[in-house]
Amino acid sequence: MSKLVRMMLLSTAILAVVIVVAGCSSGFKPVGKGSTPTAPQATATGSVKGPTNGVTQASDAAAVTVAVKWARASGGSLTFDVVMDTHSVDLDQYDLKKLAVLRDDTGKEYSPTSWNAPSGGHHRSGTLVFPLPDSVTQGQAKYVEMVIKNIAGVPERVLKWQL
DSSP states (O other): OOHHHHHHHHHHHHHHHHHHHHTOOSEEEESSTTOOOOOOOBOTTSOBOOOSSOSEEEEEETTEEEEEEEEEEETTEEEEEEEEEESSSOGGGOOHHHHEEEEETTOOEEOOSEEEOOOOTTEEEEEEEEEOOHHHHTTOOSEEEEEEEEETTEEEEEEEEEO
């Protein structure tokens, strides 16, 4: 088994545990509440500190769980690790590069620059990359949210990271 496959399986298992522990049963529920709120600040390398309400946000609706982890914000990109799980829907049909958008608190929207995810049937994971909003790097954004449309008949799943 390749190192990449092992890493993806481990990532999927960890996110599944996080989802179960968080008790996500329907709709949007943030994971990892309880952090001390602080404004995001650019570091000396230009990266941005993570969200204050937890790095992983999840949506569980229509028998599909979507868990999205804020992986990194640097080099002009905002990268998320995405895990989708179900027992009833073929997840390979969903191209998040076409179905997802990132929105900052001013309403400005950003389309993904890439969605890298191998086929997985009922269990799919990959990396979704967006351009890093200036409002985030400058510490002006209060939040960013990812809107994912039309997965398993759910018109919109909104995952929100407080900054």
